[in-house]
Amino acid sequence: MTREKQMKKDEALSLLYNRYKCAFPGKEYVFGCGCTSPKLLLTGEAPGREEVKFSRPFSGAAGKLLDSFLQMAGINREDIYITNAIKYRLSKENPKTGRLSNRPAARDEIISSRPYLLEEIGIISPCCIVTLGNVPLRAVTGDLRLNIGECHGVPDRVTIKEQDYLLFPLYHPASVIYNRSLVQVYENDILKLRDLFRGARAI
Ligand code: URA
Numbered sequence: 001m002t003r004e005k006q007m008k009k010d011e012a013l014s015l016l017y018n019r020y021k022c023a024f025p026g027k028e029y030v031f032g033c034g035c036t037s038p039k040l041l042l043t044g045e046a047p048g049r050e051e052v053k054f055s056r057p058f059s060g061a062a063g064k065l066l067d068s069f070l071q072m073a074g075i076n077r078e079d080i081y082i083t084n085a086i087k088y089r090l091s092k093e094n095p096k097t098g099r100l101s102n103r104p105a106a107r108d109e110i111i112s113s114r115p116y117l118l119e120e121i122g123i124i125s126p127c128c129i130v131t132l133g134n135v136p137l138r139a140v141t142g143d144l145r146l147n148i149g150e151c152h153g154v155p156d157r158v159t160i161k162e163q164d165y166l167l168f169p170l171y172h173p174a175s176v177i178y179n180r181s182l183v184q185v186y187e188n189d190i191l192k193l194r195d196l197f198r199g200a201r202a203i
Contacts, residue, residue: 001030001037006036009036009037009124009125010036011120013032013036013098013123016116016119016120016123017087017111020087020113022073022156023112024087024088024113026081028088028089028091029047029088030047030051030052030055030057030084030087030088031083031087032057032081032082032083032084032120033056033057033081033082033083034079034080034081034125035078035079036080036081036124037122037124037125038080038081038124038126039079039080039085039126039127039197040079040081040126040130040197041081041083041121041124041126041128041129042080042081042082042083042129042130042132043083043084043085043089043117043129043130043132043139043140044058044062044082044084044085044132044136044172045086045090045104045132045133045135045136045172046084046085046086046102046105047084047087047088047102047104048085048088048089049089049091049102050063050064051063051089051091056148057082057083058082058173061174062172062174062177063173065173065177066132066173069173069186069187069190071160072187072190072194073191073193073194073197074184074194074197074198075197076189077191080126081124081126083117083120084136085105085110085113085114085136085139085140086113086135086139087113089102090103090104090109091180101111104135105135106184107144109196110135110138110139110144113139114139117136117140118138118140118160118161119138120158121140121165122161122163125163126165127165128167128168128196128197129165129166129167129168130168130169130193131168131169132170132171132172132173133148133172133174134148134172137151140158140160140167148169148170148171150193152169152171152185152189153168153170153188153192154168155167155168155196157169168192168193168196170189170193171185171186
């Protein structure tokens, strides 16, 4: 990619993220980062406390697991773009302690952040989109009834603004922390992703 094209991409992303801040004011934001002309764009659900602290998606416990899975797939973080379907921390306050904890995304939060995710994907223009868990799968496809349990590890196609992408849904790495029986399932899916990524390299 020429330097000029790269600068245009960076500028488009920065404008997009500024518009996002205006649309959802007063939040703790974490925007996408990594290679902006990758074969693969990976999207999670929303940043947590650690991600806000480091201004980087997947910096906490789920990120450590993600790194080990990526390593298994022969994929370097520096070669891909990592973002989230919702770009601000979803938190709730414990009324007794006053402490904040992460919470799941609500349906309307997926819907309202969706146009920004799709625009971000259009700017990055990867060959393949990997979604981690239900929220990004639903945000990318626009189908809020989809369930990761039925789609994981099966490559599909998705068309966004007349552009076709390969879609590869994976469980969210955090689900492996809570459900150890998913470890083997996740590893099998990751090996499929490895083969797909090798193929994508040749495109
Ligand atoms: N979980 C996510 O979905 N995204 C992050 O950035 C971190 C944890």
